[in-house]
Amino acid sequence: MSAPEEKSDDLEMKTDVAEQSARSLARDGGRSVGAEPTVLSCPTCQGVLLRTGEAATLHFACQIGHAFSPLALVREHEESLQRMMESTVRSLRERAILLYMMADAARSRGAEARATALENQARLYEIIEAHARGFLKEATEADGVPREGHA
Numbered sequence: 001m002s003a004p005e006e007k008s009d010d011l012e013m014k015t016d017v018a019e020q021s022a023r024s025l026a027r028d029g030g031r032s033v034g035a036e037p038t039v040l041s042c043p044t045c046q047g048v049l050l051r052t053g054e055a056a057t058l059h060f061a062c063q064i065g066h067a068f069s070p071l072a073l074v075r076e077h078e079e080s081l082q083r084m085m086e087s088t089v090r091s092l093r094e095r096a097i098l099l100y101m102m103a104d105a106a107r108s109r110g111a112e113a114r115a116t117a118l119e120n121q122a123r124l125y126e127i128i129e130a131h132a133r134g135f136l137k138e139a140t141e142a143d144g145v146p147r148e149g150h151a
Contacts, residue, residue, distance in 0.1 A: 035061075042066050043076035085136045092129035096122045 035050035042049050042062035049060040049068075061067040068076060099122035107115035 040073070043073070043080045049073075081139070082136075085132065085139065089129055089132045089136060092125050092132055096125040096129065099125065 035052040038049050038051045038060070040049040040051075040060065041047065042064070044066045045062060045064050047062040047064055047066075049062055051058065051060055053059050058070050059068065060070070060073055099118050103115040103118035103122065106112075106118060
């Protein structure tokens with residue numbers, strides 16, 4: 001077995017062990033292993049995550065039973081953040097479109113001042129959307145989380 005394959009197998013084994021331990025932790029709310037509540041939320045249910053273990057054995061679980069190794073938790077939070085940012089970009093775009101529609105309607109009624117104000121708001125949302133798209137692109141490109149087989 002080559003060195004990269006050994007690292008990948010080792011990472012997968014550590015991840016599996018941590019996730020199994022975290023599931024055990026979730027079964028009794030962490031009482032049996034002295035788990036501590038964290039300020040982190042479960043990316044699946046948004047519940048409080050409990051932490052147990054130190055460094056090499058660190059793992060997390062919520063009270064429902066969602067369990068994560070540190071690497072799995074980072075990946076889950078990354079995916080959640082990606083979805084949220086994509087939703088934000090889409091919402092900003094839709095808001096600008098709606099404001100332009102409202103401006104057209106105002107203009108057709110002869111309310112030129114209102115139409116201009118709505119178009120100004122729409123342009124502001126387009127600027128904010130462009131910035132949000134840039135942040136989304138940067139976050140996607142900056143992803144430094146190791147993947148299976150790429151440790």
